[in-house]
Structure formats: structure tokens, C-alpha cells
Amino acid sequence: MTMQPENETDLIIGLDFGTSATKAVIRDSFAATGVFPVPLNGAHPGINGYLLPTRVFRTGETYSLEQGTHRVANLKLGLLACRAKSPVTEFNDCCAFLAFVIRRARSWLFTEHGDIYRRHALNWRLNLGLAARSYQDKDTVTLFRRLAWAAANLAADPGADTITLEKVDHYRLRSLSAASDEPAGVADFDWSGVDAVPEVSAQLQGFMSSARWDWNSRPVMMLVDVGAGTVDSAMFHVRASADGGGVLTFYSSRVEPNGAMNLHRARVDWLLSLLPDAGNDEATGAHLAAISMPTDRLRPIPESVREYLPAYQLEVIGQDVDEDFFVKRYRAEVAGSINDAKVGKGLPSTQLQRVPLLLCGGGSRMRFYGRIGEAINTTPGWRVGVEIVRLPVPRDLVDTGWHADDFDRLSVAYGLSLAGHGGTTLGTIVRAIDVPEIRPYLPAEREDRFVSKDQM
Known part of the structure; x- marks a missing residue:
């Protein structure tokens, strides 16, 4: 955020890519109460303001979160159901959607908490959730890690003000190189800065870190x-x-x-x-x-x-x-x-x-x-x-104003933000x-x- 930073911190995005709704939490690794649930759908009251419908729109070659001639839902299930070894259309639709989510999450942080991080050098990390059964298949883990890498770098690309099919496909192809340890070009998120993590494990880690048991x-x-x-x-x-x-x-x-x-x-x-x-x-x-x-x-x-x-x-x-x-x-x-x-x-x-x-x-x-x-x-x-x-509400979660009984809707995203916290997993x-x-x-x-x- 500045060319002459006075401090440095690690920011971890826990991204729960759900079938119907997607949730995001940003964690500051070095702040005692620095876990921010992101109101991705802020126009709605209560917990619904943190649940973004998992869908994307496309008009011709251009993607949008708001409107378009072609509405694409069933994003996650469509990708998991695709039998191709390296999905294209399903991958690209998911990548465009997640890039919008990541971009919205980072924009919200800079808008709401820019005074805190204005003079910080920021090191970003992204953890994308994956079903535990899918985690047992190495090809699916690699596919979702590629998706996380492509979406994160597309979101950070200053030349992609408009997210187009051409841009999305560019990062899909580069993700194949990144996953194969081949040169993938300059990227804001390197391969080690993204991961696909079992959702159940993330949820349980959050419980273990919060509950007295x-x-x-x-x-x-x-x-x-x-x-x-x-x-x-x-x-x-x-x-x-x-x-x-x-x-x-x-x-x-x-x-x-x-x-x-x-x-x-x-x-x-x-x-x-x-x-x-x-x-x-x-x-x-x-x-x-x-x-x-x-x-x-x-x-x-x-x-x-x-x-x-x-x-x-x-x-x-x-x-x-x-x-x-x-x-x-x-x-x-x-x-x-x-x-x-x-x-x-x-x-x-x-x-x-x-x-x-x-x-x-x-x-x-x-x-x-x-x-x-x-x-x-x-x-x-x-x-x-x-x-x-x-699930108890963690003490380090920034107060949001919604009911404590609703925390479980964000528990996967919260747990995902723990991976990489302070150099741990x-x-x-x-x-x-x-x-x-x-x-x-x-x-x-x-x-x-x-x-x-x-x-x-």
C-alpha cells in the first residue's frame, strides 16, 4: 500500500467456496483481534450480508457478479462433476467468480481498515476449502489449488479491470505451469502462497482453537x-x-x-x-x-x-x-x-x-x-x-453485530484463515x-x- 513501508504483516484469506453461498474471512497473523469476516453481500442484514450467492453472469466474453445475459450457477458442483482431466469452461467460470470474491474482499479491507495498513508491506496468502472426501484424491486437490492460484492472481492483476474470458483463460493456462513447477511468470501469489484445505479439518481446527475441551x-x-x-x-x-x-x-x-x-x-x-x-x-x-x-x-x-x-x-x-x-x-x-x-x-x-x-x-x-x-x-x-x-465464537473474531448462533455459517472460512497463521498449518x-x-x-x-x- 506504500512504497516506503514502516511495518510488515501477513494477511490470510480463508475462502469457503460453497454450493449456494461463498464466505470469506481475512486474518492478520500478527494482530490479537485481527480476524475480519468480510461482508461480501453487505446490502443484506445480519448473517446474510456475509453470504454471497455462488453464481456469476456472463455477457459475451465479459463476466460480472451483478448481471448478464447468461447466468452460471452450480459452479462448484459443475467443476467437481466434470470428467475432463483438465476442465476448461467449468474452471474458467469458477475462476472468474472467485476472482470477483477475492477482489471484493481485499477492496473491503482497504476501504474499512486502510488506516491500519496504509504503511504496511502486505504478504497475502489464500486458502480455498475442499470437501474432505475430495481431499483424498490428489488430482482434485491440485485442481482446486490451481483454481485458487489462478483466481488470486487474476484478482490482483491491475490490467484486468474487467474480467474477461481471455484473461481468465490466460490464468488457467498459467496455473498448469505453476502446478508443474514450470516458470509461470511474475505473479502476486506464488504457488506456495495458495492451498486447498479440507473444509472439515479447517472447521475442527477452529473449534480446537476456540473451545475449552x-x-x-x-x-x-x-x-x-x-x-x-x-x-x-x-x-x-x-x-x-x-x-x-x-x-x-x-x-x-x-x-x-x-x-x-x-x-x-x-x-x-x-x-x-x-x-x-x-x-x-x-x-x-x-x-x-x-x-x-x-x-x-x-x-x-x-x-x-x-x-x-x-x-x-x-x-x-x-x-x-x-x-x-x-x-x-x-x-x-x-x-x-x-x-x-x-x-x-x-x-x-x-x-x-x-x-x-x-x-x-x-x-x-x-x-x-x-x-x-x-x-x-x-x-x-x-x-x-x-x-x-x-461451535463457539472465537475471541479473536472482530465483532460483526450478527447473532452468535450464526457463527457456524462462517466457521469453515474462519478455520481456513488459520492455515499459514504465524507460519503454522x-x-x-x-x-x-x-x-x-x-x-x-x-x-x-x-x-x-x-x-x-x-x-x-
Whole structure:
């Protein structure tokens, strides 16, 4: 910010690239209370001001965050679903969007806190979140690290006042060189200054640095993070160290498309299937079709499928779509995570009682998703007990004025900003695929051997 700096500091951007909303936190490594949540969507009140819809617009060759002839949503899922070894269109759309986000975050910091950093030399670092299951695939990790590098340098390019397809593609190609240790030209962010970090690990590191917890007596924890597109579920062991690094050992980790927007789509598809074939309900069908697809909405979906068409009375024999989704998809995923740890890794039942369950994410506010703790504790044969705990608000977070219960929406971005803090990382992360069995799993009773339909 000045040619003659009087001081120097490291600024770390934690960027949570979500399916429906993206969040950013900037951390000053050397300030005691220097963690700034960025109001990326500042026109909205409360927590929504910090949640930017994950979408970008394109008109011809020009990208925009605000408007355009072509609206591109499903950015993250589209990139992850692309089967090409080196995606082009999907990568470029994501890169343009994230460059806007990074540029907006840095601009906000200089506008709101320019007096603090006016005479500082600033060393920037960017950490981009990645699903824990994706972190087990090295090619996906490299892809997201390339995305972080390209977006960060595009955002910092003074010649890119307008973000165009040509500029985006230029940085996509340069990112291939940067990832291969080939000369990539002069860049504000070098390859070592960006990283792709498991979102669950970041979230847990934030919890470890904020919570007062007896890790020695209760080292096994479970996390269920309900997002718009996916539900992340994991069971892990925490070994905290005096320096705050610690070791996170994953016994299981699942990411499945059971998030709130996929519940919403399942409900819409189910309702459409119930409409009569005759043309009397064309308006209802058109309404349902119109609301079925968006993944970038910030408003919560209804609590029940029965709230979608209040003019209709639903009479269901057997399970409706809500109960079917809960049992066969959401609860089955969580059951799978427990089973992966219990049977796949041999985690003994003695360590599966009073397990702290971190239930978080925007979807966790719905009663539909919030009853998973009760489901775990009351399902016959699981022999697992959980206690739901909430993520505490860290002391070093600059006061924002929103409710403390909303912090979990920013917890991934906060945790991502810890990587590289003071030269440290998020500690040691041991992937589930690298964890051997603790011991062979030998059920002591027939009830443990038999898996009934009620347990899935």
C-alpha cells in the first residue's frame, strides 16, 4: 500500500467456496483481534450480508457478479462433476467468480481498515476449502489449488479491470505451469502462497482453537455439516498439542448429495409426480418446475413438503418424500459414517458413548436435519450415543453485530484463515484411507451382528 513501508504483516484469506453461498474471512497473523469476516453481500442484514450467492453472469466474453445475459450457477458442483482431466469452461467460470470474491474482499479491507495498513508491506496468502472426501484424491486437490492460484492472481492483476474470458483463460493456462513447477511468470501469489484445505479439518481446527475441551477424556468426535448441496459427515480422533497444531485422525468421512437444495429438488420431483396427467394443473406444474433448480438461494426452504402447495391437501399412504429422504439418504449417510468407523476401523463401542456431535451448516437450522442426534440415540442396535454441541465464537473474531448462533455459517472460512497463521498449518491431517484398523471388529452380541432395516 506504500512504497516506503514502516511495518510488515501477513494477511490470510480463508475462502469457503460453497454450493449456494461463498464466505470469506481475512486474518492478520500478527494482530490479537485481527480476524475480519468480510461482508461480501453487505446490502443484506445480519448473517446474510456475509453470504454471497455462488453464481456469476456472463455477457459475451465479459463476466460480472451483478448481471448478464447468461447466468452460471452450480459452479462448484459443475467443476467437481466434470470428467475432463483438465476442465476448461467449468474452471474458467469458477475462476472468474472467485476472482470477483477475492477482489471484493481485499477492496473491503482497504476501504474499512486502510488506516491500519496504509504503511504496511502486505504478504497475502489464500486458502480455498475442499470437501474432505475430495481431499483424498490428489488430482482434485491440485485442481482446486490451481483454481485458487489462478483466481488470486487474476484478482490482483491491475490490467484486468474487467474480467474477461481471455484473461481468465490466460490464468488457467498459467496455473498448469505453476502446478508443474514450470516458470509461470511474475505473479502476486506464488504457488506456495495458495492451498486447498479440507473444509472439515479447517472447521475442527477452529473449534480446537476456540473451545475449552478435555481432549484427553473425550478425543473422539463426530461432525455433520448440512450445506445446500451436500452433507459432510465424519468421525475423527483429536490429539491436541500445546502449540495448537494437533493431529486430526479421520476414522470415516462421507460427502453425499443430501443437502437442503437436494431435499428441495426431491420434494419438487415427488410433487410433480403426483399431479394428474390432464392439463388442469399446468400452472402448478410450471411453478414447481421454476423453483426446482436454483442452488444459489439464501432463503431457507420450507420445513415440510406439505408447505409447498398450501391449496392442495396431501393424503399419503406410507412414507412421504420427507421421511423417505431422511431415512434412506440423510440418516443412511450418517449411519454409514458410524459404520465405517466402528466396523471398518474397529473403533470400540466404549469410545462411541456421549460422542460430541458438531451439527452445523445452514441446513442444520431446519428441524428436518436437526433431529439426527435423536435418530442416532434412539435407533436400536447402533450402540452409539451423541451429544449435540455448538461451535463457539472465537475471541479473536472482530465483532460483526450478527447473532452468535450464526457463527457456524462462517466457521469453515474462519478455520481456513488459520492455515499459514504465524507460519503454522492446520496441524497434521490423517486421511481415513490412511488409517489402519485399530483392531479387527468382533461384535460381542448377535444384536451387533444383525443389521436391520431400521438401522439404515
